[in-house]
Amino acid sequence: MYSKKVMEHFLNPRNKGKLENADAVGRVGNPICGDVMYIYIKVEDNKIVDIGWETMGCAAAIATSSMVSELAKGKSLEDAMKIEKKDIADALEGLPPIKMHCSNLASEGLHKAIKNYLNREKIIEKFKEVVGEEDAKALYMLGISDLKELKDVTLEEIANIISKEGLEKLRKYFKK
Numbered sequence: 300m301y302s303k304k305v306m307e308h309f310l311n312p313r314n315k316g317k318l319e320n321a322d323a324v325g326r327v328g329n330p331i332c333g334d335v336m337y338i339y340i341k342v343e344d345n346k347i348v349d350i351g352w353e354t355m356g357c358a359a360a361i362a363t364s365s366m367v368s369e370l371a372k373g374k375s376l377e378d379a380m381k382i383e384k385k386d387i388a389d390a391l392e393g394l395p396p397i398k399m400h401c402s403n404l405a406s407e408g409l410h411k412a413i414k415n416y417l418n419r420e421k422i423i424e425k426f427k428e429v430v431g432e433e434d435a436k437a438l439y440m441l442g443i444s445d446l447k448e449l450k451d452v453t454l455e456e457i458a459n460i461i462s463k464e465g466l467e468k469l470r471k472y473f474k475k
């Protein structure tokens with residue numbers, strides 16, 4: 300059974316939704332259950348000043364997204380990198396053992412958003428090997444970190460965020 304705290308965060312999630320002016324995004328998926336999570340961060344002076352998330356997943360995935368956002372908001376990037384799945388589960392007063400992997404998704408999503416933020420230039424440079432600069436920046440905001448991950452994103456998902464020309468280049472590059 301879920302703790303009261305999990306239920307409370309599931310029913311009243313904090314910081315839910317896409318952050319339109321985010322500086323970085325972390326996109327993570329769980330291959331076992333197929334759930335997907337996006338963590339958006341806004342960074343100023345090395346601190347997470349705002350955070351948002353979108354999660355397509357179970358009740359525990361929603362509650363852990365909500366809790367990780369509360370734990371990370373206001374923290375320095377360095378301290379936010381130290382938030383682990385156990386911290387999230389503890390703050391939620393525990394998760395059923397078979398749901399522990401859901402909190403893994405939340406900490407991974409946060410860590411990935413931070414790493415993407417720190418590696419922004421490198422990631423955009425990599426995408427520029429395939430598409431133009433504006434499209435490369437748009438792809439960076441998908442929350443992915445390299446061309447290998449980009450290969451696994453469907454063209455439908457990308458179609459509305461990059462130019463037609465960029466889409467064609469991707470199609471050729473990945474032979475999709």
Ligand code: FES
Pocket residue numbers: 329332333334356357358359360398400401404
């Ligand atoms: S069952 Fe997939 S994240 Fe919880």
